[in-house]
Amino acid sequence: MVKWWESKEYKGKLKKLIEESERLKEERLKKERKVLKERPEPSREKGKSVSDKPVDLIDATFTEAVQNHPLVVVDCWAPWCGPCYMVAPVVEDLAQDYAGKILFGKLNVDENRKVAMQYQIMSIPTLLVFKNGELVDRIVGAMPRKMLEPKITIHL
Numbered sequence: 001m002v003k004w005w006e007s008k009e010y011k012g013k014l015k016k017l018i019e020e021s022e023r024l025k026e027e028r029l030k031k032e033r034k035v036l037k038e039r040p041e042p043s044r045e046k047g048k049s050v051s052d053k054p055v056d057l058i059d060a061t062f063t064e065a066v067q068n069h070p071l072v073v074v075d076c077w078a079p080w081c082g083p084c085y086m087v088a089p090v091v092e093d094l095a096q097d098y099a100g101k102i103l104f105g106k107l108n109v110d111e112n113r114k115v116a117m118q119y120q121i122m123s124i125p126t127l128l129v130f131k132n133g134e135l136v137d138r139i140v141g142a143m144p145r146k147m148l149e150p151k152i153t154i155h156l
Contacts, residue, residue, distance in 0.1 A: 032060050052099035054091055054106045059114040062107065069103040072130040073152055076121045078110045083142035084125045090145045091127075094152065101156060131155050 004010055057065055057074060066072050075091045077084035088106075095104035109116040109124060119128055119135070129137035129152060139151050 032058055051103065052096045054095050054104040057105040057107045057112070057115075059112045062105075062112070062115045065103065065105055066130045067133045069130075070132055071101065071155055072103045072105060074105045074107050074128040074130070076107050076109050076116065076119075076126040076128060077124055078108060080110075081124050086142045087125045087127075087148075090148055093145065094149060098153075102152065127152070129155055 054075060055065065062074075066074075073091075073094075075084075075087065077088070091104055091106070094102070098104075107115055109121055115121075119138075123140050125140075125142055127137075127139040127148075128135060129139065136155055137151065139148065
């Protein structure tokens with residue numbers, strides 16, 4: 001008697017799934033490379049960002065962004081998170097107001113699990129604050145700008 005996992009039908013389906021998975025992985029890598037190329041370049045002043053809006057970060061670009069800027073605030077969010085959508089406009093406004101002083105980034109924790117696990121993101125929204133490449137603060141939960149801004153600017 002042939003076991004189901006040894007059948008030709010199962011092996012054929014498995015092979016197709018593996019091929020599809022590899023194809024999707026290649027597509028994602030192409031998208032990540034494109035994001036890297038389109039990302040705003042740092043200005044000539046060391047660590048200053050010309051970006052006046054949050055930069056989309058992925059596992060592949062996270063460390064580089066944190067290491068190459070003196071102050072980085074990373075908004076860890078997910079598409080299904082209601083409070084994340086409440087914080088997003090605040091982060092965008094702060095990115096505009098502090099352009100050149102603070103680099104703001106957005107990290108989708110559903111798509112970038114490596115960083116989420118590395119920094120033990122258990123609740124979202126979570127803002128990770130990095131100064132000179134080191135994590136100096138973690139701000140958890142949605143809050144208005146009046147409460148959030150001082151928690152970030154204290155690190156300037």
